[in-house]
Amino acid sequence: MKIKEMIVVEGRDDTVAIKRAVNADTIETGGSAINETVLKKIRLAQEKRGVIVLTDPDYQGERIRKIISRAVPGIKHAFITQEDGTKNGDIGVENASPATIIKALSELRTEMAESEGEISVEDMVEAGLSSGPDSKARRLKLGELLGIGYANVKQMHKRLNAFQISKEDFLRAVAAVNSEKGDRP
Missing domain, CATH: 3.40.1360.10 (Dna Topoisomerase Vi A Subunit; Chain: A, domain 2)
Known part of the structure; x- marks a missing residue:
């Protein structure tokens, strides 16, 4: 190739x-x-x-x-x-x-250039990506699923929006993380 x-x-x-x-x-x-x-x-x-x-x-x-x-x-x-x-x-x-x-x-x-984006910090908190004992592991898996790599909370938020990850794709990836972990609805 x-x-x-x-x-x-x-x-x-x-x-x-x-x-x-x-x-x-x-x-x-x-x-x-x-x-x-x-x-x-x-x-x-x-x-x-x-x-x-x-x-x-x-x-x-x-x-x-x-x-x-x-x-x-x-x-x-x-x-x-x-x-x-x-x-x-x-x-x-x-x-x-x-x-x-x-x-x-x-x-x-x-x-893409800095933008407000679709995904808020509140969305990340709700998804268990910014606090809690397994938030780092959850961000690691989410970054892997979305193809944007691992990042801390602030950088993950920036990446989600800079790479224009849609709210739909974000929620789908969060659901996949949840189903793997079996710990969230």
Whole structure:
């Protein structure tokens, strides 16, 4: 499978994993020390070919994703789960199977400009995503089902609306989380 867009990853091992899965060019951020030179490359790539961000499903990966999102509007996002990116206690894109990478690249999300969105913080509270002993696990599963990755409450709310997840899709995913857990009506 040939990917037209440039894929932004954190390092060389991630590039190797991407190339095992698809025919694509990558831009490496050099880990969490993303600088203006790398951001210029990403801006140029977005202008010429488009950009997909596929960073590690951990704190540093999310930090890099946010920096790029603020600096380069209209980029696409691909997500892998922590489970799919973990091998021998190490978490990262480099640990994902080719099938996992292909799946992530087939479920791209494009972040839209800040908007109020359909999903409120109250909707998240009602869904048990912002308080309670299992809210983190519920957000993890919801992010997986919707293809937007794991995030804390504030970031999950922002992502749900930035990726224009409809209220209907949100409620359907919440119902699936509830049926798995068997703990909510």
